[in-house]
Amino acid sequence: MDFHFTPDQLALKKMVQELVAKEITPYALEMDKTGEIRPELLKKLDEAGMLNLTVPEEYDGPGLDAVSIALIYEELGKGCAGVATTVAANALASYPVLTSGTDEQKQKFFSVINSGKMAAFALTEPGAGSDAGAVATSAVKDGDYYVLNGTKCFITNGGIADIYVVFANARKSAGIRGLTAFIVERDTPGFSVGKDEDKMGIRASNTCELILDNVRIPAANRIGREGEGFKIAMKTLDAARPFVGAVSVGLAQAAFELAVKYSREREQFGKPIASFQLVQAMIADMAMQIEAARLLVYKACWMKDQGLPYAKEAAMAKCFAADTAMKVTTDVVQVLGGYGYTKDYPAEKYMRDAKIMQIYEGTNQIQRLVIANNILY
The missing domain is CATH 1.20.140.10 (Butyryl-CoA Dehydrogenase, subunit A, domain 3)
Structure with missing residues (x-):
């Protein structure tokens, strides 16, 4: 067992510590009070390579190992857990594409977060939290498209993201056997952001409701097969x-x-x-x-x-x-x-x-x- 970090990991840790000390810790209480992350901080996080941590090198990302990523999150958590959550939500939304997406989907999704934009993972609903099989958002196949209808809640980065991974049921009343994942872009007609949540903690992190009203997306945006969600x-x-x-x-x-x-x-x-x-x-x-x-x-x-x-x-x-x-x-x-x-x-x-x-x-x-x-x- 080796409990030492590599020189690269130690250099990464020092860089994040300096970023936290200068750009996060001094403003943590202010962001907690306003309930918003500072827009200039998002820019700084992007410049430091914090918004695409899980993107592989072949898709123009840093290609970091899990230990290095954990090291980064630990340091961000010291500065402000709300900021750390904002950063981590980009990674969370990336994993479905990373593990199950096609090359074209990876190119599309990762190019968005590589450009400094935000992503969100949309699974939770008013009636479906721990019970993912209770997801009521529907996905109805219509030729080469799917039409999505439903409401998501408690979505981290929901109001500031440009691209989303949305889980919907493609087989009516099939429970988890119908759950399917889709890539949805913010500007898709019928897609809108609902109310922001006024939270007890991690207030710098944006958390809100998403509304899908006849959102029509190409079948090519489906991640994996129907029912693999x-x-x-x-x-x-x-x-x-x-x-x-x-x-x-x-x-x-x-x-x-x-x-x-x-x-x-x-x-x-x-x-x-x-x-x-x-x-x-x-x-x-x-x-x-x-x-x-x-x-x-x-x-x-x-x-x-x-x-x-x-x-x-x-x-x-x-x-x-x-x-x-x-x-x-x-x-x-x-x-x-x-x-x-x-x-x-x-x-x-x-x-x-x-x-x-x-x-x-x-x-x-x-x-x-x-x-x-x-x-x-």
């Missing part, structure tokens, strides 16, 4: 889950560092609270939990890079790291006491941001089912 979605989520874990680790690490700094400076009873054993126990527990989460994340990414089965490890990494982020950020608020509960410090933002890690890209309850099924069957 569920398999494509599961492959996509397997690939993305370790990166949710990486963002969670970065978020927890940032909160932890705030607690350490504060506990050294804050005095009670004539001495720093860092000298109190109960505070020390909390700090020690945080450090152990973060390190364990980090190791799970990087093991899952390493297995992916080695071409090994990694669905169980991906679920473990996402679940444990997300739970860790929630526990650590809650404890950090406790260490800061009343100051932790105010918006003068980022502790409460960390706590609000952490909660979504246990919910999106498969709730942690679903992750536990994935883990158990991989063990038992």
